[in-house]
Amino acid sequence: MQEYSEYKIGHSPDPDDAFMFHALTTGALNTQERKYIHELHDIEQLNKHALVGKFEVSAISIHSYPLIADRYQLMNCGASMGEGYGPILVARSEYTHDEAKTRTIAVPGLGTSAYLALRLAWGDVSVVVVPFDEILPSVIRGEYDLGLIIHEGQITWAKDGLHLILDLGAWWYDWTGLPLPLGGNVVRRDLGDEICQKVTDDIRRSIQYSLDNPDSALEFAKLWGRGIDDDTNREFVSMYVNERTLDYGEDGREAVRRF
Numbered sequence: 571m572q573e574y575s576e577y578k579i580g581h582s583p584d585p586d587d588a589f590m591f592h593a594l595t596t597g598a599l600n601t602q603e604r605k606y607i608h609e610l611h612d613i614e615q616l617n618k619h620a621l622v623g624k625f626e627v628s629a630i631s632i633h634s635y636p637l638i639a640d641r642y643q644l645m646n647c648g649a650s651m652g653e654g655y656g657p658i659l660v661a662r663s664e665y666t667h668d669e670a671k672t673r674t675i676a677v678p679g680l681g682t683s684a685y686l687a688l689r690l691a692w693g694d695v696s697v698v699v700v701p702f703d704e705i706l707p708s709v710i711r712g713e714y715d716l717g718l719i720i721h722e723g724q725i726t727w728a729k730d731g732l733h734l735i736l737d738l739g740a741w742w743y744d745w746t747g748l749p750l751p752l753g754g755n756v757v758r759r760d761l762g763d764e765i766c767q768k769v770t771d772d773i774r775r776s777i778q779y780s781l782d783n784p785d786s787a788l789e790f791a792k793l794w795g796r797g798i799d800d801d802t803n804r805e806f807v808s809m810y811v812n813e814r815t816l817d818y819g820e821d822g823r824e825a826v827r828r829f
Contacts, residue, residue: 575604576606577606577607578626578627579609579625579626579628580609580625580629581608581609581610581611581629582610582611582612582613582629584722585792585803586791586807586809586811588790589780589788589790589791589807591608592790592791594773594776595608595790599772599779604768604772612678612679613631613679613753614678614679614681614701614702616631617630617631617634618681620634621637621638623638623641623642625758626757626761627755627769628755629755630642631681631682631684631752631754632754633683633685633686634682637681638756640759643759644755645773646817647773647777647817648753648773648774648777648815649754650752650810651751651822652738652742652749652752653743654743654749655740655809656737656752657683657688657718657739658718658719659675659718659735659738660719660727660733660734661717661735663733665716665735667692667735670715670716670736671693674696674714675715675716675717675718676709676713676717677698677699678699678701678718679699680697683751683753684738687738687742688738690742691736691738691741691742703721705718705719706721706727706730706732709732710731720752724809725805725806738750746828748821748828749814749825750829751829753810754826755773777811777815778816781811791803791807
């Protein structure tokens with residue numbers, strides 16, 4: 571077992587992650603001898619960093635977890651799951667599904683759960699990897715035919731004059747009757763069982779703190795919302811940080827196994 575006084579946490583610059591980690595970031599929790607250092611990265615970069623064990627704790631895509639399972643434990647807290655909703659495909663033009671399948675789709679990464687869901691739904695399609703926060707603007711500018719959206723653009727796309735082509739969370743629910751598992755938190759196994767459990771408990775307490783103190787946590791989360799208003803911020807965070815984030819639930823665990 572390796573003992574550290576500091577633990578690096580990698581997570582994405584998104585309102586939902588910021589909401590979850592608010593208490594740890596601001597020092598609102600007593601974590602005893604454990605100090606957490608936060609690094610923000612695009613989710614695809616986090617998936618790649620996890621392949622080499624860069625962070626003791628990290629947010630990752632569920633799709634990427636099998637590649638790192640020998641190095642990391644998947645926590646039973648910190649999940650982002652779509653309850654009949656999820657990543658969406660949007661476009662400037664109205665396409666049928668058959669038409670859209672022949673177009674180029676901007677995706678946030680080949681290791682993301684959104685990309686796996688797209689492949690499960692539509693099979694082999696033409697894609698180009700674009701940083702998650704650049705996809706919506708690039709579609710609006712007409713640089714790509716369609717974009718696979720994983721952030722607060724899931725709420726704001728209509729205001730930008732775009733068309734919804736497919737909601738992958740709704741598609742997955744219709745197919746399986748289960749929530750769509752998108753993101754999770756992992757802790758590195760070489761810390762040892764005792765430290766892994768303490769770190770997991772710290773993460774769970776941080777999530778609970780934000781759920782119990784939503785006003786301050788939402789204000790912090792909004793800093794990462796790319797100019798969204800209060801209502802959009804609250805709606806997006808509530809979509810992906812809720813009681814299931816504290817515990818996957820049996821159907822959530824089954825969803826991970828199926829996915």
